[in-house]
Amino acid sequence: MAENHTRRLCVEIIHSHFGPLTARLASVLLTRGRLALLPLIRLSQLKPRTARAAILILVQHNVLWHTRGQDNVEMFEFNVDECLLRMRFGKFVWLAEQKFGQQAADIIQLILDHGKLRPPEIISVLSRCDPKTTSQYTQMLMKLVSGSYLKPSTILSHLSPRDKIIQYEAEEKHKIVGFPTAKELREAKEVAQARLKREEEEAEQVGLKRKAKDQSGSKTSRRKTAEDVVINDAVYFKVNYERFGIHIRNAVIETAARDKFNEGAAIVMRAAMKATEITQLTLSESRSVPTSISNIAMKVPDDANLAAGLVYSTKKVANITCIKDYLGMLSSADNPTPEGRASSFLSYSTSKVQVEFEMIARRLRQNVVESVAQDKHGAEGLRILRLLSHSGKVDEKQISKGVLMAPKDVRPLLVALSADSLISTQEVPKSADRNPARTFYLWYADFNKAYAKILGDIYKTLYNIMSRRRAESEAHDVAAVLDKRQRTDVSQDESLLTRLERELLKDWELKQEKLAVLEMRVEEIIFLLKDLAPLCVNDD
The missing domain is CATH 1.10.10 (Arc Repressor Mutant, subunit A)
Structure with a gap:
């Protein structure tokens, strides 16, 4: 079952793409969880034929997982990530x-x-x-x-990964003799995850096959057999969203480099990522493979004026010199401290360059939390959050001294930040009775909790945007004009519309464009908080 805001957003997406009947069935699955066909038909109050058609549509579009339970009854489960x-x-x-x-x-x-x-x-x-x-x-x-x-x-892509992980973990635990230790349980989980990953990689290899063809040798008349890779026509193909997500991530990193430095740094950063783009296959890679400066220089456009963003004593400077200087800036070579290392975009030695995806993702995600803290609680709230993110668990008196504020001003800010799930408290009792009067209360920045809270608010915002878009289109006067525009004669010559109808249509299109731009901006925050989360598993 999905969280409330996520459920409403998924139902709205299904309604927008497949209609209200399919959305009703999706709402039941999101609310009730995994269900068999008969309970699903009863709870959705759809006709059996309509429910089966809706299930086939969602399975065809990879939005439903289906598997057989222990009693050999087929069960259906909604794939939230695929829907989003x-x-x-x-x-x-x-x-x-x-x-x-x-x-x-x-x-x-x-x-x-x-x-x-x-x-x-x-x-x-x-x-x-x-x-x-x-x-x-x-x-x-x-x-x-x-x-x-x-x-x-493949068949594996229609099964819930959680089911396979649970099954493989159970099989590994049965191999343990005696009472399992924590280390053995952790190893069993790792083996199960590795087995699932290996099965997924093997299943994806069926898309290509080797076709044998005859070739004549250049020196002899004997025919030789060579292998050629072709597409397997019997396999169904779907879009690999993660491969496109890599390009979205690289564009976000390029924009971050441009915002922090200048256009020249963004060009060099884009060239560094393009030099290793072929080897970037997943979003969970902590860093790119090493590449040389010459490879990066080959990816820089010939008309790029890199020297415009730097100051040199001479007027004409070679591009390779500018690239090395930009790489030094992006790797924080002028600040060889832990703080400087955490703010770098790549690691740069004399021969190899690596893009640090993990550090960039962690910094971009924390910037989202800091932006929310500043918008809701001002510069003082942001100052407290940054102090706690660097200092760890601190009591109220130390926070007051660190941010140079009076205790009476710090206390309400701490309560407000905690109410928004941006910071949390840790109780340290002095005695076994856990008397509040004899307990220390330490504050700390809980970024994982903050990410979850902000993500829920973002889902709510997206739902409101999509609902507003649908309401604008279903308004009586707008719907009448849209239906009229679908006519063959009007679609070929829009001058058949009256002046009032054209103005109404123009106003509707302007609203739709504004809502689409807002949706794209909000969706980028979801990409940072959700899709880049595997890189920041150890966020504190």
Whole structure:
């Protein structure tokens, strides 16, 4: 079962994409948890045929997990993460067009519209209007599959990972003789996770197969067999969201470098990430593979004026010199302290450069919490939060001395910050009876709790944005104009609309554009707090 704000947002997304009947079934699963078909039909109050159709739609679009329980009854469970990622579909299509061109965008959009498709179905739909483009779409499909932008949809992808982890952990625990120790339980969990990861990697290999073909030798007439990799036409493919998430992460890091330094630093940072982009396969990588300065220099555009952001005694400076200076800035070479290390973007030695994704992600996530603290509690609240994030657990008197504020001003701020889940308290009793009068109360910054609270508020904001967008479209006067615009004659010549209808339509489109921009900005915060969370497991 999902949290309240998350549930409402998922229901709104399903309503927007699949309609109210499917949204009703999704709401039951999100509220009740895992259910079989008959209870699901009864609780959703849908006709059996309608409920089965809704289930097939959600399974086709990877939003439902389905598995058989111990009594061999098929159970359905809602995939919350898959549903929330549907808000980025437009960005995925845009990224595919920017990186590979319009044909790649067409393939990605078609698969997103259908959930999963086989290669012959993709090619036949896209090349229906122009059969000459068949070979071009086939080559582009091969490029997307080999670049991991598309991955096969297997039976394992329709099962909940938690079920597999529980099953594998139970199998490993049965192998333990006697009473298991904490170390043995931890090792069993690690083995189960490694086994699941290995199975997922093996399942994704079925998308490509080797095809044997005959080739004539250049020196002899004997025929030799060579292996060529081709796409498996019998496999269904779906979009690999994590591969596109890597490009979103790199764009966020580039923007952060631009905000902290200047345009030249952002160009060098983008070149450093592009130099290792092929090897970036998951968002959980703590740092990139090492690369050389020459590789970074090759990725810098020829028309980039890097010297404009730096001050030199001479007028003409080589680009490689500017790149080295920018790398020194991004690695905080002028501040070789733990504080400087924590604020760096990459590690830079004389020969190798590595982008530090973990440190950047941790800093960006903490910046979100600090921004919320400043917006709600002003500069004084931000000062207290930063003191606690650096000092650990501190009592009220030490906080008052550290932030140079009177105790009477610090106390209400601490209560307000705690009410917003930005900071927490730790009780240290002096005696066994835990008398409050004989107990120390230490304050500390609990970032994990703050992330969860802010994420819930962000989900609520997104739900309000999507509800407002739907309400604007379903208004009586706007809905009438939109229906009229769908007519064939009006769609070809909008001058058939009256002046009042055109003004109403223009005002509606302006509101929709503002809501879309707001949704994109809010969704970027979700990416920082949720998608980059695996990098910051040990946040304190």
